[in-house]
Amino acid sequence: MTYLRPKFRHPxxxxxxxxxxxxxxxxxxxxxxxxCGHDSISxxxxxxxxxxxxxxxxxxxFSGIGCSSKTPAYFLSNSHGFxxxxxxxxxxxxxxxxxxxxxxxxxxxxxxxxxxxxxxxxVHVIRRxxxxxxxxxxxxxxxxxxxxxxxTADQGSKNKSGxxxxxxxxxxASLAIETGATFVAQSFSGDKAQLVPxxxxxxxxxxxxxxxxxxxxxxxxxNMGSTKSYDYVREHIEATATVDFVPDMKEISVEYxxxxxxxxTMHDGxxxxxxxxxxxxxxxxxxxxxxxVLNAKSKNEILTGLLYVNxxxxxxxxxxxxxxxxLNSLTKSDLCPGSEMLNAINADLR
Amino acid sequence: MSVKKNKIxxxxxxxxxxxxxxxxxxxxLFTKAVFRMxxxxxxxxxxxSNIQGLPxxxxxxxxxxxxxxxxxEIDLLVGVNPQSMMNDVKSVRAGGYFLYDSTKxxxxxxxxxxxxxxxxPLMQMxxxxxxxxxxxxLFKNIIYVGALAALLDIEFNVLExxxxxxxxxxxxxIPANIKALKLGSDFIHANFKYPLDFRIERRDLLKDxxxxxxxxxxxxxxxxAGATVAAWYPITPSTSVIEAFIDYSNEFRDDKITGxxxxxxxxxxxxxxxxxxVIGASWNGARSFTATSGPGVSLMNEFLGLAYFAEIPTVxxxxxxxxxxxxxxxxxxxSDILLAAYASHGDTKHVLLFPSTPKExxxxxxxxxxxxxxxxxxVMVMTDLDLGMNDHISDALAFDDKREYxxxxxxxxxxxxxxxxxxxxxxxxxxxxxxRTLPGTHPTKGSFVTRGTSRDEYATYSEDSEAYQRNMxxxxxxxxxxxxxxxxxxxxxxxxxxKNGILFFGTSQFSAEEAxxxxxxxxxxxxxxxxxxxxxNKEVESFINSHDKIFVIxxxxxxxxxxxxxxxxGFDHKKLISVLNYDGMPITAKNIFDQxxxxx
Numbered sequence: 001m002t003y004l005r006p007k008f009r010h011p012x013x014x015x016x017x018x019x020x021x022x023x024x025x026x027x028x029x030x031x032x033x034x035x036c037g038h039d040s041i042s043x044x045x046x047x048x049x050x051x052x053x054x055x056x057x058x059x060x061x062f063s064g065i066g067c068s069s070k071t072p073a074y075f076l077s078n079s080h081g082f083x084x085x086x087x088x089x090x091x092x093x094x095x096x097x098x099x100x101x102x103x104x105x106x107x108x109x110x111x112x113x114x115x116x117x118x119x120x121x122x123v124h125v126i127r128r129x130x131x132x133x134x135x136x137x138x139x140x141x142x143x144x145x146x147x148x149x150x151x152t153a154d155q156g157s158k159n160k161s162g163x164x165x166x167x168x169x170x171x172x173a174s175l176a177i178e179t180g181a182t183f184v185a186q187s188f189s190g191d192k193a194q195l196v197p198x199x200x201x202x203x204x205x206x207x208x209x210x211x212x213x214x215x216x217x218x219x220x221x222x223n224m225g226s227t228k229s230y231d232y233v234r235e236h237i238e239a240t241a242t243v244d245f246v247p248d249m250k251e252i253s254v255e256y257x258x259x260x261x262x263x264x265t266m267h268d269g270x271x272x273x274x275x276x277x278x279x280x281x282x283x284x285x286x287x288x289x290x291x292x293v294l295n296a297k298s299k300n301e302i303l304t305g306l307l308y309v310n311x312x313x314x315x316x317x318x319x320x321x322x323x324x325x326x327l328n329s330l331t332k333s334d335l336c337p338g339s340e341m342l343n344a345i346n347a348d349l350r
Numbered sequence: 351m352s353v354k355k356n357k358i359x360x361x362x363x364x365x366x367x368x369x370x371x372x373x374x375x376x377x378x379l380f381t382k383a384v385f386r387m388x389x390x391x392x393x394x395x396x397x398x399s400n401i402q403g404l405p406x407x408x409x410x411x412x413x414x415x416x417x418x419x420x421x422x423e424i425d426l427l428v429g430v431n432p433q434s435m436m437n438d439v440k441s442v443r444a445g446g447y448f449l450y451d452s453t454k455x456x457x458x459x460x461x462x463x464x465x466x467x468x469x470x471p472l473m474q475m476x477x478x479x480x481x482x483x484x485x486x487x488l489f490k491n492i493i494y495v496g497a498l499a500a501l502l503d504i505e506f507n508v509l510e511x512x513x514x515x516x517x518x519x520x521x522x523x524i525p526a527n528i529k530a531l532k533l534g535s536d537f538i539h540a541n542f543k544y545p546l547d548f549r550i551e552r553r554d555l556l557k558d559x560x561x562x563x564x565x566x567x568x569x570x571x572x573x574x575a576g577a578t579v580a581a582w583y584p585i586t587p588s589t590s591v592i593e594a595f596i597d598y599s600n601e602f603r604d605d606k607i608t609g610x611x612x613x614x615x616x617x618x619x620x621x622x623x624x625x626x627x628v629i630g631a632s633w634n635g636a637r638s639f640t641a642t643s644g645p646g647v648s649l650m651n652e653f654l655g656l657a658y659f660a661e662i663p664t665v666x667x668x669x670x671x672x673x674x675x676x677x678x679x680x681x682x683x684x685s686d687i688l689l690a691a692y693a694s695h696g697d698t699k700h701v702l703l704f705p706s707t708p709k710e711x712x713x714x715x716x717x718x719x720x721x722x723x724x725x726x727x728x729v730m731v732m733t734d735l736d737l738g739m740n741d742h743i744s745d746a747l748a749f750d751d752k753r754e755y756x757x758x759x760x761x762x763x764x765x766x767x768x769x770x771x772x773x774x775x776x777x778x779x780x781x782x783x784x785x786r787t788l789p790g791t792h793p794t795k796g797s798f799v800t801r802g803t804s805r806d807e808y809a810t811y812s813e814d815s816e817a818y819q820r821n822m823x824x825x826x827x828x829x830x831x832x833x834x835x836x837x838x839x840x841x842x843x844x845x846x847x848x849k850n851g852i853l854f855f856g857t858s859q860f861s862a863e864e865a866x867x868x869x870x871x872x873x874x875x876x877x878x879x880x881x882x883x884x885x886x887n888k889e890v891e892s893f894i895n896s897h898d899k900i901f902v903i904x905x906x907x908x909x910x911x912x913x914x915x916x917x918x919x920g921f922d923h924k925k926l927i928s929v930l931n932y933d934g935m936p937i938t939a940k941n942i943f944d945q946x947x948x949x950x
Contacts, residue, residue: 028810057797060634060789073799073811080789081799082633084626085656091581091623095630095638096789098579098614103634103790121626124619316616323610327578328635328788330612332755335576337602339749345570346746349560350385 017053025050027074037189037215038068038137042075044192045106045135048199049076052247059104060096064089064118067144068110068137068215079106087118090125093132094316100326101317104203105132112142115151115170122172126179126208131315133202133209136172137189139217140228147220158225173307174293176210177286182313183209184289185243185306188233189216194243194304201245201272201306207313214302238296240281240305241274266311274306283309357548359389359414361425363498366438367491368431370402376491377408379512380498381741384412385561386508388553392418392860394740394936399586399679405434412550418743419861420936425548426501428494430472435460447501447546449494468542470497475533480526489530496534501542503549506535558746560708564737565641567708567747568667569594571715572639573602576755577665579638580615581627583646586679587735588669591641621646625653625666632663633800635760635788637719639665644673644686647693647730654728655694656802658825661775661784663722663758665715667731669738672934681934682735684856685906690730691884691914697822701729701832702884704855708744710882711737716753717837723758725832726786734905736857736936759785766795774798774809775821782828829885836883839890842866848875850950851897852929853890855881855911857936858903864939865946874950876901884914891919900926901946907932 013021025046030039049056056078063069065086072081084092089107097105114122114136125134140153149157152172153165176184183205187195195213202209214233216222222229227236241262247270264272264283274283281292289308296303323330363380367373377393384391392411398404411421426447429438435450436459442448444464450456452469461467472493476486499506509531517523538544568591572580582592596615603613614631618624624640631638642650647668657664670686672678690702701721705714714731722729759779766772766787772795775784787796798809806817854862859880869876879893894900894915902912909928915921929945931937 055793057793058790078794078797080787080797082630083799083801083803084629085652085802088622088626088653091618091626092630092633094616094623095579095581095627095632095636096634097630098616098627099631099634099636099638100790120619121623124623128616317614320614320616321610322614323605323608323612327612327614327631330576330578332576334612335578335603336574336749339751341602342574342747342749346558346560349562350558 016050018055020050022046022050024078025056025076027072027077030074031070032067033219035218036067037139037217038071039074040189040192041135041137041195041213041215042071044195044199045075047192047196048203051196052200052203054104054203058102059106062089062093062096062105062107064109064113066110066113066142068108069113071108071137087113087116088121089113090118090121090130090134094125094128094130097130097132097316098322099328101131101322102326105130106203107132107134109134109136111136111138111140111150111152111172115172119151119170123175123179126176126181126210128316129180129182129207129314129319131207131317133199133205133211135199135211135213137215138172138212138228139215139221140226141217141221143217143220147217154227157227158223160220160223171293171297172212173210174290176212177290177293177308181210181308182207182310184308185211186302186304187211187213188237188302188304189213190230190234191237191304194239197243197245198306200247201243204245204247204266204268204270205309205313206267207310207315233302236300236302238301238303240278240283240292240303240307243306244273244275246271246273264309264311272306272309283307284311286310358551359412359553361412361548362421362423363410363412363426363428364424364441365408365410365428366431366434367406367408368433369398369400369404369406371491372488373406373408373430373491375516376495377410378741379492379509379516380495381410382512382561383499383504383508384410384550385556385743386512387505387550388556389414389550390416390418390555390743392420392740392743394420394736396935397680405431414553414555416555417860417864417939419864420938422938422940426546428498430490430494439465449497451490468497468501470494470534470537475537479529479533485526489526492527492530493534496531497538498534499531500535500538500544501546501549503545503551505552506531556743559743560746561741561743562708563590563739563741564705564708564711564733565590565669565739566594567711567744568641568715568731568733568738570598570747571712573598574712574749575637575716575719577637577639577719578613579627579631579636580613580640581618581624581631581638582640583618583621583624583642585621585643585646587671587739588641588643588646588667590739591667591669621649622653625650625664628664628666629653629657629662632722637665637723637755639667639719641667641669643669643671644689645676647686647689651694654700655696655698657728658694658698658700659696659802660800661726661786662800663726664728665718665722665731666728667733670732670734672932678934680735682857682936683905683932683934684732684734684858685910685932686732687904687906687910687914690732699829699885701725701727701836703729703731703837704882705731705733705737706856706859706880707737708742709747712747720756721835724756724835725783725828726758727828732856734857759783761785761787761791761796763792766792769795771808772796772798773807775805775824776807777824777827780827781831782824782826783831833885833887836885836887838887839882839893840880841889841893842878842880846877846896848877849898850901851877851879851893851899852901852903852946853879853881853893854903858905861937861939861942862903865942868939868943869946872947874947876946881911886915886918894919894921894925898925899949901929901949902926903929903937903942905931905937
């Protein structure tokens with residue numbers, strides 16, 4: 001646990017378009033173990049929100065239960081947060097989003113919270129295409145209860161007590177693609193250069209955006225034989241492509257050679273740039289993305305980067321045709337049919 | 351045949367049908383015709399957990415005196431289900447009538463000497479009159495309604511009027527239906543003495559009363575209360591609450607300019623998710639609710655604890671059915687009282703409302719949304735299958751256009767600007783109710799993390815014993831405030847007339863009131879109170895205090911309301927005498943009378 005955070009800030013910290021420096025996006029002091037991958041992801045979220053010029057109070061952050069679910073307290077302290085119950089964050093985020101479609105919805109979960117107790121809610125929030133970013137801080141173990149294997153632990157992976165996991169892991173990225181997520185990415189907590197643009201692109205995505213981030217547990221799952229240790233992940237990581245997210249087309253300055261990059265233009269005109277593409281993989285094609293994930297898995301590789309995106313994603317509000325105004329802003333005059341109408345209803349019941 | 355005066359507008363007709371044969375609309379036509387003749391009528395569906403094939407009954411009590419509870423004595427049974435016919439024949443009172451399809455001869459084992467038989471060749475008549483197979487099945491039902499019209503003196507033009515209303519826009523269906531009604535009544539006219547020794551006579555007893563199901567009233571109440579988010583998981587007997595909400599929303603919540611909807615209704619993957627969505631939406635400032643039954647409330651316990659502890663408005667309709675476990679899904683009970691009152695682990699208690707009529711269902715929804723937002727806590731509207739899925743005669747629904755939604759203590763940006771430091775759980779007004787903020791309100795003030803873990807007054811995570819206990823004590827202070835805000839009970843007398851009182855709630859009202867009259871006929875006077883809410887108001891406490899014996903009438907095995915009275919108000923169990931009914935059928939006045947009589 002980090003006890004102290006220096007109050008000193010560089011006097012010339014750069015301001016974003018809203019005039020905020022990056023520290024405006026920070027949260028309370030983390031109580032996670034020193035070196036926890038989750039803290040790096042929090043830092044990535046802070047950086048992404050800063051670079052995206054987000055008004056923190058126009059973002060709502062959600063989590064379930066577990067180490068990862070504590071992190072919303074550690075970033076964006078000017079955002080409302082909701083640390084809900086175990087495995088049920090998706091439903092709470094769904095309700096909140098239905099109530100006010102104008103905010104940005106950001107969920108953080110862990111592999112226990114998502115792949116075990118929350119697997120049902122996870123796939124159903126995906127099916128509904130809720131407009132939110134959903135990050136799993138995936139370390140393959142239960143940290144808060146001292147290191148038991150989770151459902152994402154690889155078969156044969158050894159935990160700190162030396163126990164070997166016997167069971168098939170749940171692959172959250174391919175599950176997300178399968179069940180209809182319209183933005184699926186995978187990353188590593190130790191790769192901020194890749195993670196930050198992915199988070200930015202995810203926040204900009206108009207549907208359900210999922211990022212599975214391998215985030216080693218330094219205390220319980222960073223040992224020899226674990227497939228979620230820093231060393232193992234670094235050795236087995238394979239990027240689909242390097243990723244840039246460009247909210248405004250004018251900023252594009254670098255040109256790449258033919259066949260080595262791809263621009264994915266989103267509906268609002270922003271662009272996801274992918275460089276050094278693998279030849280057999282097309283991020284716009286669900287089946288091709290699925291194959292790429294499965295191929296990597298068969299080679300014991302962890303495929304990172306953007307795996308799949310559908311720029312034409314439509315969210316839940318679009319599907320159920322809710323009005324453009326946030327529902328929580330409607331008043332009695334919008335909602336209540338009044339006494340005269342009630343008299344007519346009474347007459348029909350006689 | 352001499353007509354006994356006391357049998358006018360006072361009898362029970364039971365229909366024994368096969369589920370899924372279209373009998374429901376024919377049977378309702380009968381009920382509605384009695385209603386239109388100005389006579390109190392109460393129908394009960396007794397149906398299986400099945401879509402097609404199993405026996406289903408529809409029992410209609412007609413009561414000049416306005417008794418709307420169930421009565422066990424069957425005067426006339428329309429027995430068109432061979433599967434249940436043996437028991438149906440047995441169920442008729444001595445001297446009563448059994449109406450059956452005489453296309454085939456009635457087997458000798460169905461013959462009782464002490465009842466009368468009315469055989470109508472329903473199948474034969476349908477086959478002769480209609481060529482379409484589905485019509486032949488459906489019109490069998492209409493034919494027996496026509497026969498009943500003749501037997502019971504129902505005005506034929508009332509039936510015609512009802513059919514023309516029912517088929518408005520599909521007028522070409524009307525003549526075939528009227529033909530079936532005529533076939534039935536003509537057959538009676540030609541073959542039997544009519545009317546019977548019990549019959550219907552036009553009255554003007556209903557004035558502006560309506561006939562409505564409680565579930566529909568709950569759904570409509572949610573529309574009037576301004577609910578904009580509904581999340582649910584289908585479960586009998588609550589499903590039609592949301593179905594009504596969907597129907598009324600289609601009518602009233604389409605934005606006239608854009609064609610989009612001023613409502614979001616989501617069928618969740620389970621009850622856990624449904625209540626999670628409700629809590630998320632309410633947290634974000636929308637009025638939101640769900641409807642479920644006992645098994646759903648069991649699943650929602652975890653989230654109800656969160657909503658209690660994190661203080662998030664939550665409205666839930668619990669249409670109770672017979673438990674435990676899957677129990678009898680299509681039978682009624684009041685057996686979720688303790689489950690709902692103390693839902694979830696740790697020290698929790700929840701606000702409950704107990705409506706008795708469709709009008710009260712409607713009002714309860716208005717109250718539930720106000721109370722849950724003012725108190726920032728779950729409010730459960732406790733109905734049951736009897737109220738929810740049966741048509742009930744009720745006072746007309748009413749809405750005062752001047753009534754505003756009470757949104758509770760929510761700070762806006764200018765409020766926050768005036769505060770030096772916002773404390774989500776600071777008891778500023780000393781009533782236990784603290785101020786909340788909604789996401790997106792202010793760039794730098796009012797944000798906090800909502801959590802199910804312990805925290806201090808500023809919503810900061812805390813394991814400090816004193817901070818935890820201060821918070822728990824404040825929640826109790828809020829509970830005391832709640833007692834002043836929930837609906838007060840109905841007390842039946844201005845001055846006590848007896849040392850004995852009866853206490854009841856919800857759908858026990860109808861039979862309890864009737865039982866009081868029967869007791870009075872035996873010169874036994876009891877005072878009465880009907881509880882409308884939990885926590886108990888002081889009126890409940892003083893009613894019990896001012897009587898020697900209290901008969902607590904409820905529809906469950908374990909005397910749950912009695913337990914709640916003992917726990918919350920500390921009454922001696924000997925003072926509270928249970929009058930229970932838990933067979934899944936609505937409680938009857940005779941049952942109540944017999945149980946009370948055995949003590950007095």
